[in-house]
Amino acid sequence: MNLIAQTLADGLVLGGIYALAAVGFSLIFGVLHVINLSHGVLVLLGAYLALIFSQGLHVDPLMCIPLVMAVLFCIGYAYQRLLIQRAVDRASINSMLLTFGVALMLQNVMIWLFSPDMKNITPTYAFSSFRIGPVDFDAVRVSALLASLVLLSLLALFLKYSSMGRVIRATAQQTMAAQLCGVNVRHVYALTFAVSAAFAGAAGIVLGIILPFSPNDEGTWTLNAFVVVVLGGVGSPAGALIGGLLLGLVSTLTAQYVGPSFPNVTMFLLLVILLLVRPQGLLGNAFAPSR
Amino acid sequence: MKLGRTQIVVGCVVAALLLALGPTFLPSFYVRVGQLMLYSAGLGLAWAILGGFAGYASFGHSAFIGVGAFTAGLIEARFNSLPAPLLLLTGLAAGGLSCAILSALIAYPILRLRGTFFAIAMLGVSHVTAEVTNNIDFFQGSLGLNFPPIAPSTMDPASFFYELFLAGAALILLIAWWIRRSRFGSGLLSIREDEDTARMLGVPTERYKRLAFVVSAVLTGLMGVIYAHSLGYITTDSVYRDDTNLSLIVYSLLGGMGTLFGPAIGACLLVFITQVILGRLLDFHLFATGLLLVLLVLSAPGGVLGLMKRRRKAA
Numbered sequence: 001m002n003l004i005a006q007t008l009a010d011g012l013v014l015g016g017i018y019a020l021a022a023v024g025f026s027l028i029f030g031v032l033h034v035i036n037l038s039h040g041v042l043v044l045l046g047a048y049l050a051l052i053f054s055q056g057l058h059v060d061p062l063m064c065i066p067l068v069m070a071v072l073f074c075i076g077y078a079y080q081r082l083l084i085q086r087a088v089d090r091a092s093i094n095s096m097l098l099t100f101g102v103a104l105m106l107q108n109v110m111i112w113l114f115s116p117d118m119k120n121i122t123p124t125y126a127f128s129s130f131r132i133g134p135v136d137f138d139a140v141r142v143s144a145l146l147a148s149l150v151l152l153s154l155l156a157l158f159l160k161y162s163s164m165g166r167v168i169r170a171t172a173q174q175t176m177a178a179q180l181c182g183v184n185v186r187h188v189y190a191l192t193f194a195v196s197a198a199f200a201g202a203a204g205i206v207l208g209i210i211l212p213f214s215p216n217d218e219g220t221w222t223l224n225a226f227v228v229v230v231l232g233g234v235g236s237p238a239g240a241l242i243g244g245l246l247l248g249l250v251s252t253l254t255a256q257y258v259g260p261s262f263p264n265v266t267m268f269l270l271l272v273i274l275l276l277v278r279p280q281g282l283l284g285n286a287f288a289p290s291r
Numbered sequence: 292m293k294l295g296r297t298q299i300v301v302g303c304v305v306a307a308l309l310l311a312l313g314p315t316f317l318p319s320f321y322v323r324v325g326q327l328m329l330y331s332a333g334l335g336l337a338w339a340i341l342g343g344f345a346g347y348a349s350f351g352h353s354a355f356i357g358v359g360a361f362t363a364g365l366i367e368a369r370f371n372s373l374p375a376p377l378l379l380l381t382g383l384a385a386g387g388l389s390c391a392i393l394s395a396l397i398a399y400p401i402l403r404l405r406g407t408f409f410a411i412a413m414l415g416v417s418h419v420t421a422e423v424t425n426n427i428d429f430f431q432g433s434l435g436l437n438f439p440p441i442a443p444s445t446m447d448p449a450s451f452f453y454e455l456f457l458a459g460a461a462l463i464l465l466i467a468w469w470i471r472r473s474r475f476g477s478g479l480l481s482i483r484e485d486e487d488t489a490r491m492l493g494v495p496t497e498r499y500k501r502l503a504f505v506v507s508a509v510l511t512g513l514m515g516v517i518y519a520h521s522l523g524y525i526t527t528d529s530v531y532r533d534d535t536n537l538s539l540i541v542y543s544l545l546g547g548m549g550t551l552f553g554p555a556i557g558a559c560l561l562v563f564i565t566q567v568i569l570g571r572l573l574d575f576h577l578f579a580t581g582l583l584l585v586l587l588v589l590s591a592p593g594g595v596l597g598l599m600k601r602r603r604k605a606a
Contacts, residue, residue: 105577111577
């Protein structure tokens, strides 16, 4: 009983972080229809920036979130305007390969700059924990989960209520109509990409404090983001949250009860089954008309 | 300039003979490079039967390289008293058969997905098969499998495998050429252009794309079996490789997506670039591959053949 409760709690904590790491991917997929295979690299870039900033400024890594998000926002905006925009209107395989190329280049640059070794960010409260009932909680994991929930809610509010959020949603639903109403679509695309990159960076910090990371992990994080989006549905923070929690639960339960070496097998079985039964994901596409 | 049919056939036979004589005058480093080129060209051509003709770009064909290689290795270990040529044939048959069975089993669910979803689901297939091979002791994926030496003692093994890869690639090219000219091939092209309309017009799209998937998987598996023999010893990591998954798309993209010779040209070019030009710059490898990919997508989406066609039109 204890073991089940502990496994479920660990799964939910991990799931919250998967959700944050996937929400940017989901937004880009929903609005630009681009599979951003460099998403994992952006996540890791956030983690490395947080490592540098928190050591350089001697502050808590979570306090670096605004700074890292600002840097990645600018990188994302420029990246979309300079590169992705040129492939946006072509076949989806083109933009996918473009982002893959960028991912390879950035991964290599990160290996040059930060070495291929595992790094981690250690906050001051790294080894404290507390108990609720029979379940142990690490302070680090709980603060990571809280940070990701807060950020996900902020993004949901931004998309729902701010005027910029409305423009993004309008562009995603009917690009042509939005254009006719005077929306500068290229700017909106770049902005969406920038917001997504910023959230990827934030996710990097959150995962950096609970797991070790190295430049070679980028593929894993891109793949996780893809799975989360397919599970939960495209384009909405809520979909990412559902997909993330599901993925977190499935991977911890598999590791605990089937064997630690089979997370991919169950993950992809689940994915393929869901793609066949409900291809639009559990919550559906946030931008497509409901059928 | 339009070539007549006999001219093409004669040209191909002469080219094949020249290629086959390669190992007699090439220095040994270039025999190795040639091996890799022919292996990659074969894989690229096999991939393009599904990815180029039918437009279902798979991102996980290394699953079939791995399944073919491991089945062949496990079967050959049971029959190791057979003479070398028979042993190789047994391995090829077993590897091809296992790829046929696997691909026929997953064809129905996975070909319902389209575009990117198909690509990523195939990536999933390659990761899952790799994980299963690695973690179930029976397959010896983490321990590794040994392959008996099959090269005749009168011949240098590198040249022997060069000829084997050449034979494999030529066979796949012939099959691809035959498919491209047949009714089946036209059906695949119509699937690439517009699957729903093709279906409406009476093309048996389901059957065609499933068949293309199986053919592509089997041919990939055969190349995998030869590759495993040329390595002599394989583990999970040496056959299920994500860079192979990627390279197969890049070959077609570099040579010309959907063309007959494109994947082979692309494969030879990419191998030449990575092995000969960048061979000494290992730290720079990922970056250069990425840069090449970015430049390709931005400036030459039709590949080398697309560029040549554009130039011919302009002239």
